[in-house]
């Protein structure tokens with residue numbers, strides 16, 4: 001059944017604000033039981049309280065310290081930051097309209113800078129998708145904090161159409177604060193390629209939002225022996241290589257793709273195939289429910305979870321990390337909505353819920 005036929009709410013009038021103001025819309029239903037980690041934390045707290053009442057003296061101090069440690073570990077699990085996806089640790093925070101910064105430490109990269117979370121500061125490469133403040137607002141702080149820590153000037157990639165304004169903005173901050181704000185600002189256009197490490201390149205791709213925007217694919221680079229030389233022995237290959245013959249092909253494998261804010265249109269754009277076959281696709285699902293339907297999402301230049309279901313056949317990715325949920329949702333709403341995806345999708349979809357309220361705290 002086409003998803004759109006299940007939508008009943010009339011489309012809301014478009015408004016000028018680039019994102020939805022936070023408000024308390026009716027939430028999706030909340031699961032009846034808490035997560036195992038939350039349950040463990042609650043149980044540890046109960047045991048700790050019971051113990052504190054029962055015991056006294058030196059031994060009770062040791063017991064209490066152990067129980068406290070157990071409680072602390074359980075709480076840390078509840079508040080665990082980041083997700084492990086396909087061999088990559090991915091951290092960051094992404095709340096629609098408020099802040100988006102996704103960090104992949106093993107790629108030394110941050111995608112968008114949000115309000116500049118601490119984790120982003122140590123990444124040498126920053127990829128900016130568009131100029132909404134929830135994605136670029138933290139840029140001066142990112143540069144200033146790196147200066148404070150004596151870190152090398154980072155390389156910041158921006159869509160070419162905003163480079164001049166970003167330079168002006170940074171110049172104003174330099175004048176006001178009398179701080180250097182060192183940066184290598186790179187205007188990288190859709191389809192262009194830039195080597196960020198000898199085994200990694202980046203290439204922007206087209207996304208569709210309410211202002212100019214682009215996503216980024218990071219590729220791993222490896223050299224593979226050309227087929228016609230596959231039958232040769234090691235010494236023969238070495239000889240060929242020394243004679244100056246190009247014996248290898250360069251293979252680019254899309255590892256991580258990040259869309260930033262976008263409508264679902266990017267999915268059907270043929271030139272975006274690499275984003276849809278990257279090992280990990282990090283994309284957005286700002287809206288999840290029927291009250292804020294697909295029309296509503298499109299009016300604001302965003303994607304609805306229902307559209308991801310509709311386009312399921314196009315995603316060749318091993319994992320999809322969903323971000324940028326509206327702040328109207330609770331962590332539990334997000335988990336519930338994602339669990340309702342068709343099995344083919346739900347097995348590879350992970351939600352980044354850092355920064356969202358939970359019904360348990």
Ligand SMILES: [Zn+2]
Nearest residue numbers: 096097134261
């Ligand atoms: Zn946004």
Ligand SMILES: [Zn+2]
Nearest residue numbers: 018132209261
């Ligand atoms: Zn935006």
